[in-house]
Amino acid sequence: MKVDVILGLQWGDEGKGKIVDALAPQYDIIARFQGGPNAGHTIIFNSRKFVLHSVPSGIFRSNILNIIGNGVVLDPFIFFQEIDAIREAGFDPSSNLLISRSAHFIMPSHRLLDAVNEAAMGEKKIGSTLKGIGPCYTDKYKRSGLRVGELEHNGFQTEYESRREIHMKLIAASGVDYRGILLDGLPFDEYEQEWLKAAHKMKQFRIAATEIEINKSMAAGKKVLAEGAQGTLLDVDFGSYPFVTSSNTMTGGVCTGLGVAPSHVGKVFGIFKAYCTRVGNGPFPTELFDDMGELLRKNGNEFGATTGRPRRTGWLDMPALRYSVMLNGVTDLIMTKADVLTGLETIKVCDAYKCADKLYDMPDIPAGCKPDLIIKEMNGWSADITTTTQANQLPPALTEYSRFVEKSAGAHLSYISTGPDREQIIKL
Numbered sequence: 052m053k054v055d056v057i058l059g060l061q062w063g064d065e066g067k068g069k070i071v072d073a074l075a076p077q078y079d080i081i082a083r084f085q086g087g088p089n090a091g092h093t094i095i096f097n098s099r100k101f102v103l104h105s106v107p108s109g110i111f112r113s114n115i116l117n118i119i120g121n122g123v124v125l126d127p128f129i130f131f132q133e134i135d136a137i138r139e140a141g142f143d144p145s146s147n148l149l150i151s152r153s154a155h156f157i158m159p160s161h162r163l164l165d166a167v168n169e170a171a172m173g174e175k176k177i178g179s180t181l182k183g184i185g186p187c188y189t190d191k192y193k194r195s196g197l198r199v200g201e202l203e204h205n206g207f208q209t210e211y212e213s214r215r216e217i218h219m220k221l222i223a224a225s226g227v228d229y230r231g232i233l234l235d236g237l238p239f240d241e242y243e244q245e246w247l248k249a250a251h252k253m254k255q256f257r258i259a260a261t262e263i264e265i266n267k268s269m270a271a272g273k274k275v276l277a278e279g280a281q282g283t284l285l286d287v288d289f290g291s292y293p294f295v296t297s298s299n300t301m302t303g304g305v306c307t308g309l310g311v312a313p314s315h316v317g318k319v320f321g322i323f324k325a326y327c328t329r330v331g332n333g334p335f336p337t338e339l340f341d342d343m344g345e346l347l348r349k350n351g352n353e354f355g356a357t358t359g360r361p362r363r364t365g366w367l368d369m370p371a372l373r374y375s376v377m378l379n380g381v382t383d384l385i386m387t388k389a390d391v392l393t394g395l396e397t398i399k400v401c402d403a404y405k406c407a408d409k410l411y412d413m414p415d416i417p418a419g420c421k422p423d424l425i426i427k428e429m430n431g432w433s434a435d436i437t438t439t440t441q442a443n444q445l446p447p448a449l450t451e452y453s454r455f456v457e458k459s460a461g462a463h464l465s466y467i468s469t470g471p472d473r474e475q476i477i478k479l
Contacts, residue, residue: 052232053317054082054265054275056305059282060375062329065322066387066468068092068449071108071278073319073473079273081109081118082265084308085298086280086388087157087187089180091355096473099140106133107278110144113208116268118145118261121153121254122308124187125199126162127249128235128242130387144256149259152200156250158211159243160218161186162234162295167227178331192212204252211247230360262310269315275306280422282456283321283375294333321381321477323372325389325452328362331354336424337365348383351391366399366426369459376462383465384457389449395431398452401426421450429455437470442479453479 057074067446072094094111095101103110105125107117109291116228119125136143151401169176169187175477179185190196197214201207210313215276217282222229232238241363250407269275284290298304302319305311329335339347347353353362375381392398404411404422416422432446439445445453445467 052177052269052272053275053315054277054305054309055318055320056277056302056316056379057322058279058300058302058379059326060284060321060323060372060379060381061282061368062284062333062335063090063282064328064330064353065282065324066093067278067280068103068108068320069092069323069468069471069473070387070466070476071276072096072111073476074276075109075115077227077274078109078276080114080118080265080268080275081107082118082120082261082309082340083107083278083280084120085122085300085304086296087182087184088126088129089182089184089296090280092278092280093471095471097262101136103139104133105130105469106137106144106148108276109276110137110148111142113142113147115147117148117475118152118265118309119148119154119262120265120309122304123151124155124157124159124184124191125150126183127244128246129182131249131252132133136245142258143199148256148412149257149261149264150199150253150258152198152203152258153260153262155191155196155316156188156199156201157183157187158197158218159183159234159239159246159457160213160222161264162214162224162242163229163232164218167222167225167229167230168449170227171225171259173469176332177432178204180331185297186218190366199258199278200252202479203258207250210396227392229264251336260264265309265311279304279310286378289378291333294331316380318382319380320383320385320465321376321379322385323367323375324351324387325367325392326416327364327368328349328353330360330362335363335365336371336404336422337368338363347391347400351388366401367456368401369412370404370413372403372456372460376460381460381462384462385466385468386453386456386464387468389453390435390437390475391469392431392434394433398429398431400427400429400455401425422467437475439477440467442467442477445477452466
C-alpha cells in the first residue's frame, strides 16, 4: 500500500481538519507529519466543535490509529489541553494514539525566545503565533533539541535544564525584558512547572519508532493518510519567505516527517478555500480591504483557530494555486467553504499577474515588481448549498466556478465542502 497525503494549498486554514475527519473512515492510520500547536484543525460533528493543534484529526474514530510523526514539534502543556477536551467528550485517545520518540519538545523557553525575537524585530516581525515553533525547529537543526524519546531515560530533567540555561542566556543577551510575558496566561515559572508535569504525563501514551510502525503497516496492507498542517504558501523553502512557518508543509515533508520513501506516496489531496485568507504578515496579492473583505471574514468566521486573530481575506488566487498544485503533485483537489460565497452576485478570481506588460500564470514575477491582477468575474449563486447532498443538486453557477478552477489548476476536483460539519461534503 501507499501513503496518501492531505495538505493545504494556500496560507493554511483551508479546512484540513474537517476533511481529514471526513475521509478518515477510508483509512487505518492518520499521521501528522510536521508543524505543531501553531496549527488549528477544526472538526464539527454532533453539534460539537473541537480544535486540534497537535493530535491527528482521526482521533475521534476509535478504530483508526493516529500517529504524531517525527516531524512534529510538541508542547506537552498544550497537548494535554487537547487530550483533556477529547476525554471530556467521551473519547479515549490513549487507546489509538502513538507518538514518535523522535518528535521534538517545544520548551517553555522556546516560547519566550519566540516572543523576544518578535519584539526585537519591531515593524519587521513575521507575525508568529508565539508558540515557540521557530526556536524549537532551530534547535532541532542545530542538533541540540530535546526529543520525546528522552522521557524514556533517567536524565530527562538534566537534559531539559541544560537546554533551558542556553535559552535563558540568549534571552538575557537580547535586552528584551521577558518578565511580563505570559505563556497561555501564566508567568514563565508557573508555566514551566505545569509543562514539566505534562511532559512526564506523556509516558501514559505509547512512544515508539513510528517510522517503522508506518512502513510495517503499509507492507501489511494498511491504508495510511498523512495529515499536513499550515499550507504550501507557508513552506519554509517555497512559501513567501521570510513570512513562513519553520517546516516543510508540502508532500516532500511527508517523507522526512514520517520516514516514508518517495516511491510510497500515493494520492495527494490538495485543499483550498473557494477564496483566500491569510493570518499574520506577508504578501497577499488578492487581499480585500473593503466591505467585501469584511463580508467574507464575517460569513466565513475567519478568525484564527489557534490565535483568534482576524484573518485577512481576498479572492481566489489562481497563480498561487497552480504553483501549489505543481509543487505537491496534487492528484485530487478539494474545495472548502463554497457555502461562504453563497449570496454573492459576482465572484472574482485572479487568473494571472501582470508586470511590465508581461503576464505570469504563476508567482514568478520579477523581484520588486508589484503586479497588476488579471481578474476574471463569474456569476454567483443564491441557493443554500449547506443541505445539498448530490453534485447534480449544486447551483449551476457553482458548478461552472468549480470547473473553471479545476481546468485552470490542472488537477481533478474530487470534493466540495458545503459547510463546517463532517457530513457537509460532496464527492464529485
